[in-house]
Amino acid sequence: MNYLIHILIFLQIYIILAFSLNIKTGYGGMFSLCQAVFYGTGAYVTAILLLNGFNFIFALVIAILINVLFNGIVVFYLAKRLRELYFTLATLAFQIIFYGIIYNWIKLTNGPYGITGIPKPIICNIEFSSPISFLLISTFFVLLTIIFFYFFHKTYLSKMIEATRDDEIWVNSLGKNPNRYKFVSIALSVIFATISGALYASYISYIDPSSFTINESILILTMVLIGGSGNIYGPITGAAIYILLPEFLRFLNFPDHLAANFQMILYALILLLIIRFKPSGLFGKFEFKS
Amino acid sequence: MLQLIINSFTSGILIAMVALGFGIIFSTTKIFHLAHGGIYVSGVYFFYWLFLVVGIGFVYSLIGALLFTIILAVFIEWLVYKPLLKRATNPNIVLISSLGVFIILVNILALIAGNDIKIFSSTLAKSIVISNVIITKNQLNNVIVGLPIIILFNYLINRTELGIKIKAVSNNLTLARVVGIRLQNIRYLVFILGSLMAVGAGLLKAFDTGIDPYSGLNITFTAIVATILGGSNSLKGTIYASFILAFIQNISEYFLSSQWRDPVTFFILMVVLLWRTEGILKYKIRLDEK
Numbered sequence: 001m002n003y004l005i006h007i008l009i010f011l012q013i014y015i016i017l018a019f020s021l022n023i024k025t026g027y028g029g030m031f032s033l034c035q036a037v038f039y040g041t042g043a044y045v046t047a048i049l050l051l052n053g054f055n056f057i058f059a060l061v062i063a064i065l066i067n068v069l070f071n072g073i074v075v076f077y078l079a080k081r082l083r084e085l086y087f088t089l090a091t092l093a094f095q096i097i098f099y100g101i102i103y104n105w106i107k108l109t110n111g112p113y114g115i116t117g118i119p120k121p122i123i124c125n126i127e128f129s130s131p132i133s134f135l136l137i138s139t140f141f142v143l144l145t146i147i148f149f150y151f152f153h154k155t156y157l158s159k160m161i162e163a164t165r166d167d168e169i170w171v172n173s174l175g176k177n178p179n180r181y182k183f184v185s186i187a188l189s190v191i192f193a194t195i196s197g198a199l200y201a202s203y204i205s206y207i208d209p210s211s212f213t214i215n216e217s218i219l220i221l222t223m224v225l226i227g228g229s230g231n232i233y234g235p236i237t238g239a240a241i242y243i244l245l246p247e248f249l250r251f252l253n254f255p256d257h258l259a260a261n262f263q264m265i266l267y268a269l270i271l272l273l274i275i276r277f278k279p280s281g282l283f284g285k286f287e288f289k290s
Numbered sequence: 291m292l293q294l295i296i297n298s299f300t301s302g303i304l305i306a307m308v309a310l311g312f313g314i315i316f317s318t319t320k321i322f323h324l325a326h327g328g329i330y331v332s333g334v335y336f337f338y339w340l341f342l343v344v345g346i347g348f349v350y351s352l353i354g355a356l357l358f359t360i361i362l363a364v365f366i367e368w369l370v371y372k373p374l375l376k377r378a379t380n381p382n383i384v385l386i387s388s389l390g391v392f393i394i395l396v397n398i399l400a401l402i403a404g405n406d407i408k409i410f411s412s413t414l415a416k417s418i419v420i421s422n423v424i425i426t427k428n429q430l431n432n433v434i435v436g437l438p439i440i441i442l443f444n445y446l447i448n449r450t451e452l453g454i455k456i457k458a459v460s461n462n463l464t465l466a467r468v469v470g471i472r473l474q475n476i477r478y479l480v481f482i483l484g485s486l487m488a489v490g491a492g493l494l495k496a497f498d499t500g501i502d503p504y505s506g507l508n509i510t511f512t513a514i515v516a517t518i519l520g521g522s523n524s525l526k527g528t529i530y531a532s533f534i535l536a537f538i539q540n541i542s543e544y545f546l547s548s549q550w551r552d553p554v555t556f557f558i559l560m561v562v563l564l565w566r567t568e569g570i571l572k573y574k575i576r577l578d579e580k
Contacts, residue, residue, distance in 0.1 A: 031382040093556035100553025268393035
């Protein structure tokens with residue numbers, strides 16, 4: 001039972017993460033390889049604040065603020081200046097610089113040894129320490145995310161973000177500033193990535209830089225690509241495939257030392273097949289074309 | 291100091307070889323060929339298998355490895371990139387599918403050969419000591435083998451008819467087609483040439499410090515930075531940029547730590563992308579050029 005709950009919690013964390021990238025890549029059209037930066041900053045800031053005895057909600061809010069003000073602004077600046085491939089490259093660079101910083105800033109992040117003993121969230125004097133109670137909290141955030149994006153999809157703002165993706169000059173000609181919509185989509189992306197980072201840190205209670213590498217960013221991006229973007233089913237499917245695939249392989253009694261490699265091969269194969277035969281992703285409406 | 295310069299010169303040759311291979315593919319096909327790193331490693335592993343496991347002579351193994359590289363390069367282009375070309379896909383999608391190919395190649399290697407570092411000779415290499423400068427035999431190998439290959443490559447691209455054809459395709463695709471150049475053949479050729487350069491560098495690197503399946507991505511990233519630093523159409527620029535990068539990497543390793551090497555490299559990339567785009571890049575990235 002605990003095993004199932006564990007998988008469910010992870011699935012929910014990744015669903016939030018996939019949604020957070022979907023708003024930036026799917027709606028905003030910004031292909032970024034630095035989602036693990038937002039995720040990681042969220043995890044680290046909440047971890048440090050929780051260890052210093054702060055409230056979970058307070059820590060989350062501070063983490064969101066820090067994340068938007070630093071990482072959000074950096075990525076927004078990149079998005080403002082660069083297009084297409086060069087934006088992707090710059091976000092890749094940002095990701096690798098971030099990894100270098102959390103790896104080497106020993107005083108704050110404890111470097112490669114990671115931060116241990118992160119306390120479980122306490123909200124209204126109730127400690128969410130057992131897996132099943134944590135499931136409650138993560139389910140709350142997942143539902144919040146899904147409902148938010150369900151309604152956000154119908155708003156004017158969302159349509160303008162999509163318009164910016166499709167034709168920036170057209171948005172400009174309406175007298176709107178496309179950069180504003182870019183900033184909104186990046187900020188939303190940062191906020192939800194922070195939430196999932198905070199959940200991850202307090203659930204696992206141990207974080208180290210190896211969870212926030214470029215590989216993580218690539219995986220999050222592939223989740224969105226496999227699931228497809230533009231509606232709420234895509235990110236859920238993408239995250240589900242990524243989380244459930246290794247568990248499925250476990251039932252096939254695959255030898256353990258080969259499982260990780262085999263899983264990556266299978267995952268990359270799925271990605272290639274989707275790009276080849278259904279470029280909009282499994283449920284997507286929108287296809288990346290030049 | 292002199293030691294630093296010599297070290298950067300010898301590692302710069304390796305970077306230049308990979309970067310030239312990457313650059314020729316990127317400028318001609320506009321494909322962001324991350325699988326380059328996968329080819330770099332697979333060629334070396336095939337050589338390793340022929341040379342040490344099967345045990346045929348050095349020359350035969352070398353020929354075998356190069357043939358394998360050619361087949362692999364053509365296969366990847368035929369299976370993955372060619373279908374995408376027809377649909378005129380977003381360059382970022384091509385990048386992701388290239389990443390997928392990379393993941394598959396590397397994990398297949400890890401499945402077959404294991405994750406550990408493969409070393410060709412376990413004894414310490416002989417070195418030449420001139421006053422206080424140490425040059426190892428492998429570094430000398432880099433210069434003796436690598437430098438002629440780079441010069442030959444330059445000659446091939448700049449002086450022969452084949453090279454002119456490749457340049458024509460990279461400069462103006464439509465015009466090149468009008469003149470009657472067969473685009474597909476040029477693409478295959480470019481992939482073969484680029485991959486051979488990568489495997490050459492990989493072999494030199496393997497004889498120097500050994501190689502593991504994941505080492506390809508790192509040098510590909512460095513090569514990408516060198517290519518963009520040097521301007522995507524200029525061979526000379528790429529070569530100079532490779533040496534500059536190698537020097538900066540060596541300096542940052544010497545004064546900071548080896549963990550800062552990649553962040554520093556990518557910080558340079560970010561700076562170049564943001565503030566020196568016009569002078570160095572020749573590929574349209576700005577909105578108003580679109």
